[in-house]
Structures are given as structure tokens and as C-alpha cells.
Amino acid sequence: MLIDTPTDRPDPAATTTATATVTAAAPTARDARRRHEDAPDTAALFARLASLEDGPERDAVRDELVTAWLPMAHRIAGRFRDRGESVEDLRQVAALGLVKAVDRFDPARGAFESYAVPTVTGEVKRHFRDRMWALRVPRRVQELRNKVRIARRDLAQTPGSPEPSPAALAAHTGLTEEEVGAGLEALESFSTLSLDAEMSPDDDGYSLADTLGAPDAAYDVVVDRESAKEGLRRLPERERTILYMRFFEDMTQSRIADHLGISQMHVSRLISRSCARVRADAMGRRTTTAHRGHA
DSSP, X not given: OOOOXXXXXXXXXXXXXXXXXXXXXXXXXXXHXXXXXXXXXXXXXHHHHHHOOSXXXXXXXXXHHHHHHHXXXXXXXXXXXXXXXXXXXXXXXXXXXXXXHHHHOXXXXXXXXXXXXXXXXXXXXXXXXXXXXXXXXXXXXXHHHHHHHHHHHHHTOSTTOOOOOHHHHHHHHTOOHHHHHHHHHHHTOSSOOOTTOBSOOSTTOOBGGGGSOOOOHHHXXXXXXXXXXXXXXXXXXXXXXXXXXXXXXXXXXXXXXXXXXXXXXXXXHHHHHHHHHHHHHHHHHHHHHHHHHHO
């Protein structure tokens, strides 16, 4: 026969205390799981850093904080691997961002990790934006490139899925197809090719430089001719005739003088004076056009 003694019954007070203890401990355990392993408790060090004046002691505390949080900076740098930059260089950039975060952090404004993560991430992103492009690309185009890159990754997550079309990328990102096209071009333009790069695998192949055009001197001739037209129209008829015979019919000054019944010396003076007037008129028009273009 079993006897139900008071000692066999659970103590209500003890049960309530144990439940409260477990309940109080549960949020702490969840918070511990949420924290990253590379997020050390350095609140006391930051408080000490804020109280110190510039000097060796402050520098030593600062170095200790940077060393403690360096694994976090390396973790952030790892998110940007396989984008054309070595991991070691990315870690250097992230470490620089960490130093900036330590120097600028105010302990009264909250947890250091909440401030440091966006600071270090922003430093790495600026490195890609400002240092990694072989040519300076507008920030807007870089942003389009990032949106298109992320959309391509999202749409191609399913194994065997086809390459997303510009229309699909536009629908996914909310961009126009023209903006998607600019982003796709930027994806392929992160680095430049050497002018000596071979564009054909054949023995008689050609380099990139062979595909580029060269300056066409004929454009300068057209510009000069158009600039001189008005000056020629302003000349007296006899002087226009002399210039025509000299430069278009290739007549000598002596033949022109015989044809017009004047001296060869006079023909020479008229040619020199006419050319000077046409040249001055053309230069004046070029200057006026340049000023209008700058305005």
C-alpha cells in the first residue's frame, strides 16, 4: 500500500521558482545564439577608451579593441569573395573600416556591432566602387549592375533554369529593359582588355587595336572649308577670281597677271591680302562657335 506523504509531492514553491528561473534564462540563451562568435564583449574596453586622453595607453586599448573585433571584419570581407578581388586585399579593406568604426564609436549610442557592421560593409563596397573598376563608371550604372547581378542570381537559383531574359530581369527588379541592358553591359565591363589582346585564335588573327578606328584628317578639311566659305563670299569679285585661278586652276601668278592685265607683284599682294582676310574671318567664327559651345 502506497502512502502519499508530503515529501513525495512536488513543492509548489520550488516548482514556481524553477519555472521562473528557466523562463528568465531562456531569452538569455536565445540572445547568446543570435550573437556571432566573433562579437566579443568589449563594453568595458570602449568605456575605458572614451575616458583616456591621446597617448600610449589609449593607443594600446585601441589596438586591443581592433584585434578583438578583427574576426568580424574578416567575416564581412568573406561575403565579397569571388568578385575579382583577392580575399587578403578585402580583409585589409575591412580592417581599415574596422579601425574607422573603433575611432568613431560612441559607447553611449548602443552596441558596437550594430555600428561596426554597416561601417565595415560600406568601406568594402566603396573599395569596389572606387578602386576596382579599370575605368571610372558612373555610380548610377554601378547600382544598376548590382541590381541586375542580384536578380540574375535569384532567378537562376533553380538547377537547370535558363539564363533569365532582360524582360524577366526587368520584371524582377522593377527596372526598364534599357536600364537592365546598361546593367548587363556593366557586368561585362568590370575590367578592360589590353589593346594587344588577340581577338581571333587563327594564326593570322588580329588584336583589339586593329579593330579601332584612326583619326580622319578629312574632317579637319571639311571644318576648315566650311569656316572659309563665308570669308570667301565677302571678298571682292576680282580677288575671288584670282584665288580661284591660283588654287583651283593651278595657274601661276604670272599667267594670272597676264590674264587680268596687271603686274605679277600686284597679283602676289592681292593673294596674300585675300588669304589673310579669309583666315581672320574663319578664326573669328571658330572662336565665336567655341564660346557658344561652352555657354
